[in-house]
Amino acid sequence: MLLKIEFESDVPIYTQIKNQIIEGIALGILKEGDEMPSIRQLASDFGINLHTVKKAYDLLKDEGFLNVHRRKGYVVTKNAFADDNFIEELKKDLQPILANAYSRGMMQDEILTICEEILRKFKNKE
Amino acid sequence: MLLKIEFESDVPIYTQIKNQIIEGIALGILKEGDEMPSIRQLASDFGINLHTVKKAYDLLKDEGFLNVHRRKGYVVTKNAFADDNFIEELKKDLQPILANAYSRGMMQDEILTICEEILRKFKNKE
Amino acid sequence: MLLKIEFESDVPIYTQIKNQIIEGIALGILKEGDEMPSIRQLASDFGINLHTVKKAYDLLKDEGFLNVHRRKGYVVTKNAFADDNFIEELKKDLQPILANAYSRGMMQDEILTICEEILRKFKNKE
Amino acid sequence: MLLKIEFESDVPIYTQIKNQIIEGIALGILKEGDEMPSIRQLASDFGINLHTVKKAYDLLKDEGFLNVHRRKGYVVTKNAFADDNFIEELKKDLQPILANAYSRGMMQDEILTICEEILRKFKNKE
DNA sequence: GTGGTCTAGACCACA
DNA sequence: GTGGTCTAGACCACC
Missing domain, CATH: 1.10.10.10 (Winged helix-like DNA-binding domain superfamily/Winged helix DNA-binding domain)
Known part of the structure; x- marks a missing residue:
């Protein structure tokens, strides 16, 4: 680490x-x-x-x-889980960031691709 | 507004x-x-x-x-554009948020769907 | 206060x-x-x-x-509420205290009365 | 044990x-x-x-x-007994715990019931 | 050795 | 003025 x-x-x-x-x-x-x-x-x-x-x-x-x-x-440890509250917070956090990218002219697909790239690096759950 | x-x-x-x-x-x-x-x-x-x-x-x-x-x-106005610097920043901003969701057990698809939902609300470019 | x-x-x-x-x-x-x-x-x-x-x-x-x-x-504020987790914790906290009192010879009623006394001081919910 | x-x-x-x-x-x-x-x-x-x-x-x-x-x-052994000092301590220990439960919206009766449940598990004195 | 608590004091961000 | 962050250093509790 x-x-x-x-x-x-x-x-x-x-x-x-x-x-x-x-x-x-x-x-x-x-x-x-x-x-x-x-x-x-x-x-x-x-x-x-x-x-x-x-x-x-x-x-x-x-x-x-x-x-x-x-x-x-x-x-x-791994006691953290994604309850409804977290999902709400997640959306609240993502919204302004994605809006910013979109308002700067990026296409929805471009933005999604970046999210995908980041997620792909994460280890697949066994 | x-x-x-x-x-x-x-x-x-x-x-x-x-x-x-x-x-x-x-x-x-x-x-x-x-x-x-x-x-x-x-x-x-x-x-x-x-x-x-x-x-x-x-x-x-x-x-x-x-x-x-x-x-x-x-x-x-709409002078804002997404240069390489911005894309770098964008990734840096997204990474910890997405990692958090993933580490809480959400699947990549679930997370992407949420991103998509948010993006879909944005007006298509004419 | x-x-x-x-x-x-x-x-x-x-x-x-x-x-x-x-x-x-x-x-x-x-x-x-x-x-x-x-x-x-x-x-x-x-x-x-x-x-x-x-x-x-x-x-x-x-x-x-x-x-x-x-x-x-x-x-x-008053966002605190008593979910299942809290109730579990509450029991875990109370148990040793009540056991101690009981093991020292106090009767169940005596102990309950003390709890009641304390609770009675709290403001009734309007 | x-x-x-x-x-x-x-x-x-x-x-x-x-x-x-x-x-x-x-x-x-x-x-x-x-x-x-x-x-x-x-x-x-x-x-x-x-x-x-x-x-x-x-x-x-x-x-x-x-x-x-x-x-x-x-x-x-069973030399422990509940003198006035102990009762004082008992109240001091219980008060914040009960206050917490009450402030989270539990009713006095609900809280008392939990105390009762715990006490009921204790063996009746012969 | 580990973490837990407390102090004293600095500088910054926000409104 | 408010809270937020960071530092430096002390002493204690636990194992």
């Missing part, structure tokens, strides 16, 4: 970490049961503060992607 | 305005040449600050969705 | 704050729409750190008892 | 052990005079540290639920 943090980005560091871990799960790089690097480890690896890492981990825990094991620390 | 502002959203108000105007363009509700309500008008309609509306309008101007006309005020 | 913090308690300060706010809602002292004191305000009132207060507020937000309004700050 | 330890719970393991033993007593599974498994035994059964088990046992001893017998090891 290789994280890449952009310090100049306007997206918060903890969000970058969170997103990349979720992408790691989608890509099959991170599997259920995998132990995450300790908060302090990851923080020192990237030269960031442990609270920043903790916030990312805690959000992932709240969403059901991580669990805290009393001995192993944070562990990948 | 009906704007709906959620004061308890974590999305900044100026972003909400900006997004909804872009969506209005995608949906065909706002067409090239349409005059936007004045900053003062819109601000007082929603009981928000002038600066907030101006920030949204200015961002839209920077992106090529609005123009400032000396007499008519802000006017819908 | 009067908060009382016990610094020598082994229950974390942010939990004390969180609990008392929930009790305030149950008692009818805090009503939907009420604006909470600002993070900094409450922190300085009690001589504690603003992060501690923020953690309490954020937990309450996650549970649906508070919302962040862009102008008013944290506001009492 | 079957213990079940959740390593990913936020409840400390020694507390889980302690609680389940008290519940065992309430349920009548553990009776006065019963010999507990040895610390070593229990620790190795669950792959946990000796100190963790010892801490649970010692706390139970302090509260009057266990006694140390020179030969038999830890033995169930």
